[in-house]
């Protein structure tokens with residue numbers, strides 16, 4: 174429920190061929206359905222729901238053509254930036270399962286109004302999911318707990334737990350799991366390097382066992 178597999182519209186898959194290769198690999202890893210989430214960022218990737226759904230359709234047709242079984246849907250990952258309020262107010266957003274809105278914050282520092290942006294998401298009737306809370310170095314555990322109490326659900330990256338993004342991110346990720354604060358598990362797959370790391374994770378039976386005992390909301394999507 175968090176990946177960047179639509180070709181050519183963000184910093185994920187560069188072309189249709191790569192997209193099909195990633196999907197084939199995910200299918201081999203056991204994935205049955207993927208909800209991919211291209212970035213929406215004002216300056217870099219101003220993707221609209223219409224654009225995302227148009228590219229999705231092309232990929233879906235190709236999936237059938239090449240005989241893959243994996244199901245592909247699309248939503249988006251919204252950067253909470255200065256333009257995000259407008260997208261919410263105009264209802265030009267693409268939610269996950271008509272219910273959740275996947276949002277992310279800058280890795281450097283959040284915009285000042287990020288809490289009010291979260292309230293606006295809720296006021297529009299969506300449940301906000303914060304992408305990879307373990308990756309925001311500026312947040313203390315207390316601040317993450319506060320965000321969680323505001324009603325923001327958390328999605329953790331599988332690769333965070335393997336140490337792919339470093340020791341700190343891994344520690345915060347495991348702490349969040351221990352505190353039962355995580356609802357969704359995602360790949361955040363952008364490129365081949367992520368895919369190779371995911372294959373190594375799949376072979377790590379200890380971590381796999383630990384994660385399979387957790388109550389994920391992914392199957393509800």
Ligand SMILES: [Fe+2]
Pocket residue numbers: 175176177250304361
């Ligand atoms: Fe992402």
